[in-house]
Amino acid sequence: MDQYINTPLTMDKVKGLQAGDYVYITGTIYTARDAAHQRMYQAMEEGKEIPFDLKDSILYYLGPTPAREGQVIGSAGPTTSSRMDKYTPLLLDNGLKGMIGKGKRSKEVVESMVKNKAVYFAAVGGAGALLSKKIKASKVIAYDDLGTEAIRELYVEDFPVIVVIDSKGNNLYEIVLQSS
Amino acid sequence: MRNLHTDEIIKNIKEMCIEANYKLASDVEERVRGAYDQEATALGKQILGQLAENLDIASEDSIPICQDTGMAIIFIKLGQDVHIEGMDLEDAVNEGIRQGYEEGYLRKSVVGDPLIRINTKDNTPGIIHYEIVAGDRVEITVAPKGFGSENMSRVYMLKPSDGVEGVKRAVLETVKLAGPNACPPIVVGVGIGGSFEKCAVLSKKALTRSMDTSSPIEHIRELEDELLLEINQLGIGPGGFGGKVTALGVNIETYPTHIAGLPVAINICCHVNRHVSRVL
Numbered sequence: 001m002d003q004y005i006n007t008p009l010t011m012d013k014v015k016g017l018q019a020g021d022y023v024y025i026t027g028t029i030y031t032a033r034d035a036a037h038q039r040m041y042q043a044m045e046e047g048k049e050i051p052f053d054l055k056d057s058i059l060y061y062l063g064p065t066p067a068r069e070g071q072v073i074g075s076a077g078p079t080t081s082s083r084m085d086k087y088t089p090l091l092l093d094n095g096l097k098g099m100i101g102k103g104k105r106s107k108e109v110v111e112s113m114v115k116n117k118a119v120y121f122a123a124v125g126g127a128g129a130l131l132s133k134k135i136k137a138s139k140v141i142a143y144d145d146l147g148t149e150a151i152r153e154l155y156v157e158d159f160p161v162i163v164v165i166d167s168k169g170n171n172l173y174e175i176v177l178q179s180s
Numbered sequence: 181m182r183n184l185h186t187d188e189i190i191k192n193i194k195e196m197c198i199e200a201n202y203k204l205a206s207d208v209e210e211r212v213r214g215a216y217d218q219e220a221t222a223l224g225k226q227i228l229g230q231l232a233e234n235l236d237i238a239s240e241d242s243i244p245i246c247q248d249t250g251m252a253i254i255f256i257k258l259g260q261d262v263h264i265e266g267m268d269l270e271d272a273v274n275e276g277i278r279q280g281y282e283e284g285y286l287r288k289s290v291v292g293d294p295l296i297r298i299n300t301k302d303n304t305p306g307i308i309h310y311e312i313v314a315g316d317r318v319e320i321t322v323a324p325k326g327f328g329s330e331n332m333s334r335v336y337m338l339k340p341s342d343g344v345e346g347v348k349r350a351v352l353e354t355v356k357l358a359g360p361n362a363c364p365p366i367v368v369g370v371g372i373g374g375s376f377e378k379c380a381v382l383s384k385k386a387l388t389r390s391m392d393t394s395s396p397i398e399h400i401r402e403l404e405d406e407l408l409l410e411i412n413q414l415g416i417g418p419g420g421f422g423g424k425v426t427a428l429g430v431n432i433e434t435y436p437t438h439i440a441g442l443p444v445a446i447n448i449c450c451h452v453n454r455h456v457s458r459v460l
């Protein structure tokens with residue numbers, strides 16, 4: 001089913017999303033990949049603040065190419081999510097509701113998603129030029145020294161993603177392999 | 181003896197790094213676009229349509245095809261009658277990469293020490309494979325490689341008794357494990373024979389060979405065809421969301437090996453299989 005949603009990703013919206021749904025997201029989302037996750041995780045373990053409010057937020061696993069003059073952002077497709085698995089349950093326990101990436105997730109992440117009612121979306125890997133067109137604003141809000149791995153606040157319009165794992169734990173990647 | 185100045189090498193490597201990241205080689209592009217008609221699922225078709233559109237946007241609006249503009253893998257076939265003048269060849273190659281990734285607005289994705297992990301901020305060093313060949317030309321291939329798919333690649337040290345069935349099992353197992361992580365539809369490079377490191381280099385080299393060509397060895401050519409067919413029955417499909425088109429091609433390179441061994445390397449590449457070659 002095609003669905004259009006706006007951020008924040010509140011519980012009622014999460015419950016309406018099912019594995020296999022094609023979803024267009026509009027609103028503010030945040031980027032973080034390996035190094036930013038490691039830093040946020042460390043900060044949280046030490047009881048420190050992290051750079052944005054996790055409640056009902058969506059994280060996009062992205063490290064873009066540099067923008068040219070006049071462009072909002074460079075190529076901006078998803079990176080492989082499993083590298084973030086180690087850090088994800090703690091973020092979910094603290095209010096993160098949606099993640100955009102590509103590829104499989106660990107059992108621990110899926111369990112934490114079911115417990116916390118969260119959604120895992122995939123964007124199309126290797127379509128970074130196309131996806132960059134759906135990003136209307138981008139600014140680095142933390143960890144500038146990490147370069148492409150800094151945390152960015154993005155404003156996206158009709159950003160196309162597919163629900164891979166829903167809040168009940170249904171997994172599109174597994175469903176399609178069983179049916180083939 | 182022919183003289184070749186490193187300024188030429190720097191300029192060409194720079195241009196090739198940029199070209200590779202904005203426009204796919206024709207064999208890859210044709211297969212990405214052609215996959216739409218072969219795909220049966222609606223979602224698979226939608227994804228393949230987006231990949232085709234992505235290629236249009238990349239070249240029209242000068243945005244790299246993928247944000248992972250890769251680690252620069254460079255193959256150099258150095259004619260033994262060429263004299264390189266100017267600077268060290270290795271420094272020249274890295275200077276070309278540095279300039280290409282900077283001027284081409286490409287992502288700097290290399291860390292210096294693999295454990296301390298500080299970004300080198302200019303995407304160097306590249307990985308250079310040299311081969312000394314006859315003649316007075318230098319053939320350079322630049323193949324920027326993304327790590328979503330690189331991470332799903334494997335080496336198997338099979339036994340001679342495992343034979344061709346063992347090779348097939350290894351390839352299919354690797355593709356299955358890669359699943360959605362490697363950004364399917366994928367291109368599969370396979371190296372068979374040699375030693376532990378030789379088969380790995382062969383598998384990378386296989387990815388730089390045009391999919392319009394087949395192996396010149398008949399039974400290997402058949403194996404390429406059979407593997408492609410079997411991979412496309414796994415059901416992984418575009419993006420891993422299910423479907424028929426899991427791989428665009430399988431290229432195999434072989435080398436003699438030891439009486440006791442059958443090394444096999446499978447280098448997985450996504451549909452953004454970038455490679456540009458020039459002869460200087």
Ligand code: SF4
Nearest residue numbers: 126246326328363450
């Ligand atoms: S695997 Fe390929 S298509 Fe996917 S993100 Fe990496 S470079 Fe891009």
